[in-house]
Amino acid sequence: MPLLRDIAYVRSGDKGDVISVGVIAKSPEDYPTLLRSVTPAAVKALMGDWVKGEVEVHPMDNIEAVVVLMRNALGGGATRTLRLDQTGKALGNGLLRLTVVEEGAGA
């Protein structure tokens, strides 16, 4: 089963207790698949109790990318968190573990 890793690149960082992840399609043809695969519910389920707040997915059709915002996701923010990855630079790559949803699959 293909993973998001196979069709997208990631760059992530922090704003307060929010982790912001840019997920960029490797090619324009991958973009519709990326949009199907990166949903707030899928992200919430993957990240478990590390993401305590809402997840938003903002599409950027102009560059075939989405911006994923994970709220209350950094254990109180970069200065306060007990995690080693204080700014969420590594956690963004975790999204690449999402399973790709192929066309016509499910809802």
Place this chain on the structure above:
Amino acid sequence: MVQDMGGQVRIGAGSGFWGDALDPAVELLERGNLDYMSMDYLAELTMALLQRQKLKDPQKGYIPDLPTHMRALLPLANASGTRLVCNGGGANPRAAAERIRELARELGLGGMRIAVVEGDDLLGALDDMLGSGAAFENMDTGETNLAGIRNRIVAANAYTDSSAIQAALAEGADVVIAGRVSDNALYVGPLMHEFGWRYEDAYTDRIAAAITIGHVVECAAATTGGMSSRFDEMPDMGRVGFPIVEFDADGTAVVTKLEGTGGRVDAFTVKEHLTYEIGDPKQYLMPDGIADFTTVRIEEVGKDRVRLSNMTGHPRPERLKLVIGYEDGWVGEGMLFFPWPYALERAEKARETLLQRFERLGLKADQMHFDLVGVDMLHGPASPRPDYDPSEVGLRVAVHTEDRAEAEKVRRACSQLWIMGPGGTSFGAPQKARPVFGLWPTLVSRDLVRQTTDILEA
């Protein structure tokens, strides 16, 4: 319609954070043929650290590296006619500017004009603002009880716009030393000054273009191959070139870098950074305006040359971001490492033993966090448990406490595991407890923030 004055402004990104490399900035001044070099030194946490340094010594509180950097950069900037714009003044822009003036004199650069930009520091005005009913709701948590942490507040800085930088440049500043202006204003300021743009509807998209470009290059090497998912395709990163912007009066720009430097600039390095650390991409809020990143067109127009066009936006927001920093207890942390065979089982046994030691030592922690290094430290619950016996696994523990003595108990307990722990327990240097700053991000009315500009002549 905007009457275009024509022309192009060349800006280099000379620093992306406090601790960035100096050699790429030197190269930019030597061969970049720049009009400006902008240098960002500040992160959210930095202001609280610098305020504490200023409390201990009123002559400090600016970025400690600034004099070293300026000693290398001032003569080159003077020779190439490049103006330097930075926020390295941190919590004490005036002391920084006085130090830089002294340095310019030492270097024989008499007549150099050093501008101080102040007004972002609201620490002294905070009580008056609270007294007159400002709510200062925490944007992350929704909390409003700022009074509850008032006696622990060490910093309160507004992210200011580029108006004072523009004023400084209009007064002929060769070097601008600002405090907590937004990183972005370091780029918007020179462009608004050069092209004569004002905060009026006719210029909204132009200013949004400047904001977008500033965002794309302000982390320096992050847009020339640093931090890239395609790390394996980035040549000579140890000799990376910092980005150069060629900004045209019509609100389009090319991002590039010097020939012969490491890294690369292509559509992906620009896309990667366009999406970096933002909120809603339709509304990238900056003190100078709001940029809409969803209209930008990105195209490769040559080797290491990417053109950005069709940048749009909205007028500047009414309120400014204000970040309040306060002392927020201590963190104690430690790491231990375990070998194959049964590395994971050893780490889990050590976790159990550590918990017993914490109990025996009477550790009072309000938060405790464990990681299995090599297993789940970076991706937490998203990490699968290994279905094989790993070569090695680490155990990391971090706790938050009210005072230092409690946090130091973690170091003691971890040391005790050197012998109480499972066979093969190995360790690095034990870590000292560290103080924590909490950040309280909020908004403040623009009218309450007055920036000033002052020129010091060398």
